[in-house]
Amino acid sequence: MRDSGINVLFLGKNFLRLLEGLGVTLRISLIAVLLSLPLGILLGMFMTLKNPVSKAISRIYLEFIRIMPQLVLLFIAYFGVTRMFGWNLSADVSAVIVFTLWGTAEMGDLVRGALISIPRHQYDSAAALGMTKVQTFIHVVVPQTMRRLIPLTINLTTRMIKTTSLVVLIGMTEVLKVGKQIIDANRFEYPTAALWIYGVIFLLYFLACWPISMLAKKLEKRWR
Amino acid sequence: MGLNFDFIVKYLPWYVDAAILTVRVAFLGILFSLVVGIICSAVQYYHIPVIRTIVSVYIEISRNTPLLVQLFFLYFGLPKIGILLSAETCAVVGLTFLGGSYMSESIRSGLESVEKSQIESAASLGMGKVLTMKEVIFPQALAVSVPGICANVIFLIKETSVVSGIALADLMYVANDLIGLYYETDETLIMLVLFYLIILLPISAFASFIERRLRYAGFGN
Numbered sequence: 001m002r003d004s005g006i007n008v009l010f011l012g013k014n015f016l017r018l019l020e021g022l023g024v025t026l027r028i029s030l031i032a033v034l035l036s037l038p039l040g041i042l043l044g045m046f047m048t049l050k051n052p053v054s055k056a057i058s059r060i061y062l063e064f065i066r067i068m069p070q071l072v073l074l075f076i077a078y079f080g081v082t083r084m085f086g087w088n089l090s091a092d093v094s095a096v097i098v099f100t101l102w103g104t105a106e107m108g109d110l111v112r113g114a115l116i117s118i119p120r121h122q123y124d125s126a127a128a129l130g131m132t133k134v135q136t137f138i139h140v141v142v143p144q145t146m147r148r149l150i151p152l153t154i155n156l157t158t159r160m161i162k163t164t165s166l167v168v169l170i171g172m173t174e175v176l177k178v179g180k181q182i183i184d185a186n187r188f189e190y191p192t193a194a195l196w197i198y199g200v201i202f203l204l205y206f207l208a209c210w211p212i213s214m215l216a217k218k219l220e221k222r223w224r
Numbered sequence: 225m226g227l228n229f230d231f232i233v234k235y236l237p238w239y240v241d242a243a244i245l246t247v248r249v250a251f252l253g254i255l256f257s258l259v260v261g262i263i264c265s266a267v268q269y270y271h272i273p274v275i276r277t278i279v280s281v282y283i284e285i286s287r288n289t290p291l292l293v294q295l296f297f298l299y300f301g302l303p304k305i306g307i308l309l310s311a312e313t314c315a316v317v318g319l320t321f322l323g324g325s326y327m328s329e330s331i332r333s334g335l336e337s338v339e340k341s342q343i344e345s346a347a348s349l350g351m352g353k354v355l356t357m358k359e360v361i362f363p364q365a366l367a368v369s370v371p372g373i374c375a376n377v378i379f380l381i382k383e384t385s386v387v388s389g390i391a392l393a394d395l396m397y398v399a400n401d402l403i404g405l406y407y408e409t410d411e412t413l414i415m416l417v418l419f420y421l422i423i424l425l426p427i428s429a430f431a432s433f434i435e436r437r438l439r440y441a442g443f444g445n
Contacts, residue, residue, distance in 0.1 A: 005304070067378075067424050068417065069385035071396055075403075076413055083409040158288065165290040169389055169396075176296060183300075195304035198297040202289055209288035 005192030009200060014182050018197075021175030022204050025164040028092060032099035032164070033157050039100070040107020047112040058108070065105040071166050073098045078170045091172045095164065103160060110152045114145040147223040154216035158209040165205070175201050231408050232415060235398075242398040243419050249312065249394070250381045253319025257380065258373075260320055261327025268328070269335045279328070286325035292386045294318045299390040315387040319380060326376045334369030335361060367438050374431035381424060395419050 009015050047058045065073070077094035081087055089097070118141055126136040168176045179197040186193050264279045286294075298314045309317065338361045346356040388397035399416040403409050 067382075067428055068420060069382040069396075071385040071388075072416055072420055075396070075399060075416065079403050079409050080413045162288075162290040165292045166386060168292070169386070169400075176293065179296075192304040195301040198293070198301040202293050202297050205289045205293050206285060210284060213284075213288055 005190050005196045008182065008186050008190040008193040009196060011186070015200075017178050017182070018175055018200065018204065021173065021178035022201075022208065024092075024172065024174040025167060026161060026208065028095050028099060028167065029157065029160040029164045031096050032103050033160050035096075035100040036103025036107045036156075036160075037153070039104040041111050043104055043108030044111020044115060047108060048115050062105050062109060065102055066109075070098065070102055070163050071169060073102065074166060074170050091167065091170050094170070095167045095172065099160060099164060102163075103156065106156055106159075107153070110149060110156070111145070114148040114152075115141070117148065118144055151216045151220040151223070154212055154219070158212045158216075161209055161212075162205070175204065227414070228408055228411055231406070231411050235402060235412075235415075238398050238402070239395065239415055239419050242393055242395045243423060245312075245392065246381075246384050246394045247423060249315045249319065249387060249392070250384045252316045253323055253384070254377055254380050256316065256320040257323025257327045257376070260324030261331050264324060264328035265331040265335060268332055283325040283328060286321055287329075290386075291318055291322050291383050292389050294321055295386065295390050311387070311390050311392045314390055315384070315392055318387075319384065322383065323376060323380045326379065327373065330372030330376055331365070331369050333372065334365035334367075337368040338364045370438055371431075371435045374434060378424065378428055378431065381427065385420075 009018075043058060043061075046054055047062075049055070074094065077089060077098045078091060081089055081094070122140055122144070123136060126140045131139065165174070165176065168174050179201050183193045183197050264283065267275050267279045295314055295318045298309060298318055299311060302309065342360055342364070343356060346360045351359070384394060385396045387394050388400065391397070395416055399412050402412040406412075
């Protein structure tokens with residue numbers, strides 16, 4: 001019986017179902033990242049404005065989103081919004097909203113960091129060459145911030161993938177839930193299924209995130 | 225919205241107990257993470273063969289998997305091969321497994337920021353390895369590492385929110401319970417946010433205070 005637990009994976013469509021479960025969270029991460037990119041860039045530029053009101057607003061947004069555990073934000077969106085505004089958000093819509101809000105905050109901070117890292121003399125030199133503000137932005141600021149931003153953005157994607165695993169706690173059927181279903185359905189035939197199923201889920205997450213992290217690390221080294 | 229204050233007063237003790245559990249798990253997890261982080265970063269810094277490879281494999285695995293999945297494996301998977309841990313032990317072990325790698329990376333970046341010329345100068349002054357670490361590398365590395373370590377501490381406290389997934393009665397668990405039982409969603413969520421703010425705001429403020437002090441004390445700035 002000792003090694004029989006692994007066979008549960010090859011029963012019927014079990015492995016495929018696990019992959020589909022992982023696909024649910026990967027899809028949410030992907031949508032959230034794609035929405036966070038433009039919004040985060042806008043937020044980052046908004047944050048570098050010298051206007052005290054815009055500074056205060058973006059600061060409060062950023063601090064609140066970043067200090068709260070993402071699971072709390074999910075609870076607020078999933079349970080609270082329904083109650084307060086009467087909008088009945090489904091679990092996946094609330095997940096996309098929360099992870100986009102979170103991703104935008106993180107991305108905004110990265111963009112702000114990259115923008116303020118450009119030394120003043122770069123702007124002065126561009127002005128001395130007679131470049132307009134728009135030209136300076138396109139030819140001087142963007143290329144330099146991109147090199148810093150791209151690896152960090154890729155890293156944000158892995159963080160997003162890892163964090164979206166939380167959606168199981170607001171009742172979504174994703175890879176952990178599917179795993180549990182498989183374990184429960186085979187409780188008597190394969191008593192050690194839990195070890196293998198959760199082990200495989202662990203491995204699947206690793207295989208999803210590790211190549212992306214490696215890519216970020218490589219780019220970071222090359223562009224330093 | 226009118227808040228039901230009787231409800232809040234009645235269930236305040238639940239939140240207090242849950243907050244104590246959250247803080248206890250976080251404290252132990254952070255403490256052990258630091259220990260693991262110091263050991264792992266030392267192994268990498270001194271290029272100790274074989275163990276160094278094991279440490280880098282551990283760091284990659286730990287950084288590329290979610291804590292919730294790690295906890296499910298520890299809590300539901302391991303008992304099948306006879307390793308039975310209580311939920312709280314699992315939470316601390318899981319948090320340490322996750323935090324160890326983050327701490328290690330922060331500490332290592334500090335150690336590596338100390339220039340080689342500093343170490344050579346120390347050697348030319350006749351300082352031994354231990355003395356060089358204590359008097360030259362460590363104080364300078366600390367200044368670089370501390371902001372990262374502080375960020376990790378806040379990150380790990382936030383991560384404890386997922387221990388509700390293995391039925392530990394932390395703040396999230398209590399909130400989920402109360403929403404399910406009484407449908408006083410507004411009060412429950414406001415209390416949840418407040419309690420996390422009570423735990424996290426002072427630590428976050430302290431972290432930025434330390435960071436400012438360090439920048440002030442920074443070399444040549």
